[in-house]
Amino acid sequence: MKNLDAIADTLKGAMGLDMATVGSSLIERVVRERMAALQIDDDQLYLAELLNSGAELQRLIELAVVPETWFFRDREAMLAVARLAREKLASMPAGQIRILSLPCSTGEEPYSVAMALFDAGVPASMFRIDAVDIRTRSLEIAAEGVYGRNSFRGRELAFRDAYFTRHEGDWRIDERVKAQVRFSPGNILTPDFMRNSEPYDFILCRNVLIYFEREVQLQVVALLERLMKDDAYIFVGPAEGGIMLSPRLASAGIALAFGFRKRLPEERPAVAPPPRPVAPLAAPALPVARRAASAAVAVATQRMPPEAHVPQRLLDRARQLANQGDFARAGELCEQALREEGASADAFYLMGLIEDAGGDAAAAQRCYRKAIYLQPAHHEALLHLAALLQAQGDATGARSMRQRAERAEKSSRPQESAHG
Known part of the structure; x- marks a missing residue:
């Protein structure tokens, strides 16, 4: 062609x-x-x-656009929104929380947030969710509110019994949840996108920045900053943390939520450090500066799954030290874990994150490759290695790693197709 x-x-x-x-x-x-x-x-x-x-x-x-989402995907972000919203409303009992889900896909994310807020005891009158997507078919599915089995993953499905009813073999969401979400079409790259919108208390913009080139990423992040209140929080996807870190935004420090907040004036550097290039698919591997690198490790390491044969206490402590910026000691604990229990994909992955944050791309790449050798479907290691290869100009190698990561993720999903 x-x-x-x-x-x-x-x-x-x-x-x-x-x-x-x-x-x-x-x-x-x-x-x-x-x-x-x-x-x-x-x-x-x-x-x-x-x-x-x-x-x-x-x-x-x-x-x-291929929708790929499910209810309470990375649920920690939804639970964090609910907890923080409840705390904020305690000091403004007559107020209303404004939340933006962008892109909202087929509605699972904004509906999950609404359910989490209800579970947290937040009345319907005290929050409103705006949900925007470029794909009109996704919005039609979301407005219908009927979902197949593929939208319900994992074992924690109590919310389905509480907020859904059976409908011709599928599940229909309750009207009280639907009433909290306002769906609308929109393209985040158009010049007038949400130009006159009031700022939001919470924004969820997850797993979309990774598909943009760096210049577009910066454009979108600037837009998101404009849509945030001064005390707002924004939540992104697990591979997008490094994209958000800047002289204006800092990690919110919420475990597994991948949340960010605006920096306080006293936290902002007098002169912004020159940014290093960030590859589209795993920006935590390419930190903006050493301080940002520490926060990137804090975000990325939070997603690592435990591995039973690794001395978990050592790796947990290593993650804590990495989060605090003590990369040297964190690396020593990883090496100790390897000596005591032998090769471990998660230990090598954590070492790769530490080397990434310290600026040693070659050492990071070696660690990621060891993790992948031990666990060929290690999704996060594949994505971070793809980012390093992309930054080094190896587009073919990066594409191969991303394809492997996609296959690894698909292999872990249920086989049923989502409704619509």
Whole structure:
């Protein structure tokens, strides 16, 4: 397909999706699907149609965006929103909490936040959730509020019994939850996106920044900062922590939530340090500065799963020290764990994070590769290694690692398809 690059550039300009990140095969597949629907055989003619038709561009976007979400995905962020909202409302009993879910996909995230707030005892009158997505089909599914088994993952499903009813083999969410969420279409890259919006107390913008190039990431982060109140919190995906760290934003220090807050005036450096390049898929591996690197390790290490045959006490202590910036001692404890119990994927992964934060990309890469050798489907190690390879200019190697990470994640999912 000789015009695939030009078509991909058009798509990227409209929604920020980088073909180098998702792979050319995905873009080519959705383009061919649209060409078949329009009965167009020449991709040059399709490119002309794409450039002249906003409706066709939206149809291509609808196919290119593949919704992948479920209720209470990374639930710590939802629970943190509920806890912090309750604390904030205690000092403003007549107020109302404003929450933004962006992108909201098929609605599982904003509905999860609403359920968490109800469980925390927050009355319906005291919070409102705005949910925005570029994909209109996702918004239709969200507004319908009916979900299949793939939207319910893990073992903690008490919320389903409390807030859903059976509906023709699927599950329909209660109207009291639906009433708290206001869905609307929107493209975060348009110049007037939410230009006149009031700022929010909480923003969830998770697992979307990783698909953008660095320049677009900075543009989106600046927009998100504008949408935050001075005491607001923003929550991002596990691989996006380093993208957020800046002279203006700091880690909120909430375990496993990947949350950030605006820095207080006294916390801001007098002169912002020059940022180091950050690869799209795992910015914690490329810190902005050493202080930011410590916070990036704090964010990234929080997601590491325990491994039974590793002396967990040593690794837990190593993570704590890494969070505090004591990389040398943290590394020593990792090495001690390896000596006492032998090779461990999680120990090598943590050592990779520590080397990343310390600025030794070569040592970090060696550690990530050891982790992957021991555990080929180690999702986080694959993503961080992809980021290092991308930063070194090895786009092919980075793409291979991302594809492996995607396969590893898919292999751990339930086989049922989500509703819609």
